[in-house]
Amino acid sequence: MDRRSHRGFTLVELMVALFALSILAVLSWRGLDGMTRAREQTRARADEVQALQVGLAQWAADLDALAAVPQMSSLEWNGRVFRVLRQAPGDPGAGLVVAAWSRRVDAGGSRWMRWQSPPVTTRGQVDDAWRKADAWAQNSSVEGGVNEVAVTGLVDWQVFYYRSDAWTNPLSSDTMQAGATTPAPAAAAAGVPAAVRAAATPDGVRIVLTLAPGQAISGDLTRDWVRPTVGGGKS
Template sequence: MQPHLQPRAATRPPARAQHGFTLVEVLVALFIMAVMAGMAWQGIDGLVRTRDGAQQASESTLRLGTVMAQWDADLEHLQQTPATPTLKFDGSSLRLTRRHRDGLQLVLWTMQQGKLHRWASPAVTRVQELQDWWFRSQQWSVIQADALPMLDGVAALQIYFYQQGDNTWSNAQSTGNVSTGKSGNRTAKPPPGGGTPPGGAPGNSPPADAGTAGANGNGGVPTLPDTDSGDDTLPIGIRLVLTLPQGRLLRDVALQPAQ
């Protein structure tokens, strides 16, 4: 009887031991990832800041353009009437009477607590109503809730008029009742922007300095200037000077052509 042969089992080589990352390698990898994440965050933050700055500048420019458009529209619709002065500046507020599709309207531009506000009365068709709104416009606490804030950060507000007979820019406050067309006699440094009227010839003498009188100039008692006496001639130009955080803004508007 022959012996039974059994196949020999195949022998396998011993398995190699598998090694993972060491603690030092993991820490180095985490450090590199943290540095890359920080650099990426700085780049994203810079892009966001640039976008926000550009958006803020664009909004500021659009807002300023809207304010100046409203300013021009008010001056373009001035209406002379014996009931109230057409234009009057008291050092911090400019009151004007303008046309409206429903009648006449009293508009107030004023600087209060570093902000430029605009307030407008309802359109009226009666003299007494227009004069009543004139009295109310001199009481800021009464109309403050209805005033619209136009610009922030206004450090100073100055108004100059270019008079027909004087051929020079003069401080609007020094003229008293502006609708009389008579300039004051005070002299001081020229207004910002030089002495050239809007679309006219250069002036010949320095204007009066900007004043800082109170809201009414009579101890706070509301008054209605006498508009029946004197020549009701408007100046041919008005200059607005605003001191803003970005710098000084100068705006010239021609009210009527020189004769």
Template sequence: MRARHTGLNTGLNTGFTLIELLVAITLLAVIAVLSWRGLDSLMRGRDAIVSEEARLRALNRTFSQLDSDCAALADAQALQRSPVLLEPNRLVLIRDRREPQQPAQWQVVTYALDTGRVIRTASAPLPDTTQLAAALQAGATVTGPTAATSVALVEDATQLSARAWIEPGGWVARSTAVDAALQPPPAVAGQTPATPVIRAVELSLDVATGGSTPQRYAKTCLTGR
């Protein structure tokens, strides 16, 4: 009797009960959910890194171009006007495009904020001040010999601001202040007054980063003057 009873118990204990199966299925489901969340978090992190790299490349390209534009900034005395215009969400530079042994030429370059994008617009080389004035007044809408080309540099921008360092004097952030600072100082007997010169231009961009508070990026470029 005892041997028969022991054999019966051994047969009944083989396999899994329904409760054990349910527990195993639940554990597998939890592991699957955790794995999916981990994979989703990993993919989101990768997308954020790729987006940040693209943003930094765009900013580096923008500031490198600005450095080139400022290095070729036209001379205010030769133009008889300021080569820098500072406006809300807009920076205008006049480049000297003079080739060696060639007549003077200028180019109007604009950095402007347009529906979240920083747009750089550059006119064709301009051989005289009349066409230069027309390009400054009409901007990118002008056609003919002063027609301009535009390229988008930075996405998700919320603000663009600029200022200029004028020697002597310091930083100014309005076109009227630039014009006033570039006026020759009054002559003093026995002294040679220093000619005001734009030494540097600073461009600041506020750029949104993944829906967070916009971050400010700034670059100060020397003009070579």
């Protein structure tokens, strides 16, 4: 019997085999790690898109639920915060809430934020919630916490109103009263809160969001809302 047919592996052969196996293990680990990273990035992108979609849906829902209160404006844009007086979500008898949208810049970056007041039932409470919404937009520590939600990274944003068959800046010319600090005499005489002055609700509202780079969706995004009672192609 040939003794060479029963010999085992030499030390050199074992070392070569182990080296080849180690290379295969490293390559396999890198492949798995790359797949994990790609899956995490895909999930993060999907979460960003979903958060933006939910935010835009909430924006439209706030406007769709505008409260019709005599001698009171249901919305206002002062260049810093967009405030909406709307029906409280859920139970129609729960009263009204003030919803506010603003861009916050802090150590965490620049983000589009939403804030909501507790339900209000009197004009005094509306006036107080209206002021708190503006204070929140100026100082994140005021009325923040559970009442606020970060929607998406935002570089800048603009708001336009549709009136007299044209999109206009709410802070310019004849719409400047929406950002004034003193009420019109007629409103003051009627006892209307100074923060919520009588003004016709625009036929439409347009927002132009400049989304932060590096997100799933970046650049300019325009969203129009048309008052349901208007209809007819104003978009």
